[in-house]
Amino acid sequence: MAIEHNGIAGPYFEYDGLPALHPVDKxxxxxxxxxxxxxxxxxxxxxxxxxxxxxxxxxHIRITLDHLGCPAQLTDEKNAAFKRLALAAEGHCVHAGCRHHAAYADGVLRIFEVRTGSIALAEFVRAALAVELGDFTPTDRLLQETEALAGPVRQASEGDRANGG
Structure with a gap:
């Protein structure tokens, strides 16, 4: 069923009870x-x-998560959890000698880089999906495991950079 979406070129389509999707995504x-x-x-x-x-x-493996048109995924609490997830990945990179910051940006498009051989891809993706559904436990566990390996990761206020480097 096509529906109109204000502010972004439509039409959008309902998808199995989820927020409306653009036709290229259906x-x-x-x-x-x-x-x-x-x-x-x-x-x-x-x-x-x-x-x-x-x-x-x-x-590195690059993972992008786009929540365009879904304000329920843009809450401060979820933004903070996604940031912790990015910092968990960054901690492994720092431990391995990489010189970039977490590839992450708040908002509708989140970009992550996960070091190959650090956090298992399935574990990282499952943590991101859990955040979407309001469960921050997997993300917090990954961050604790990273800090046990690499020491404390930097805090969100310590000069965030949107696109890693």
């Missing part, structure tokens, strides 16, 4: 939190669009 598969995680583009249980790209740089 044929994307729905990613299940416990299904195998492979590179590709998916619709998430929280209505986001998740893209897992094969590594351009052999040491």
């Amino acid at each position: 044929d994307l598969p729905l990613i299940h939190p416990y299904a195998p995680v492979t590179p590709g583009r998916y619709v998430t249980p929280g209505g986001g669009r998740l893209t897992i790209r094969p590594p351009e740089k052999p040491a």
Whole structure:
């Protein structure tokens, strides 16, 4: 069923009870939190669009999560949880000697870089999907594991950079 969406070119389509999707996204598969995680583009249980790209740089996998048109995913609490998830990934990079900050930006498009061989891709994606659904436990556990390995990660107020470097 097509519906109009103010502010962004439509029409948008309802998708299995999730927030409305753009027509180019309506044929994307729905990613299940416990299904195998492979590179590709998916619709998430929280209505986001998740893209897992094969590594351009052999040491990192880039994951983007787009919540365009879904204000329920843009709360301060969820933004803070997604930031903790990015910092957990960054801690592994710092521990391995990478010189970039967490590739992360608040808002409708979140970009993460996960070091290959650090946090398992499925574990990272499941934590992101859990945040969408309001469960911050997997994210907090990943951050605690990172801090046990690499020491305290920087706090959100310590000079965030939107696009890693």
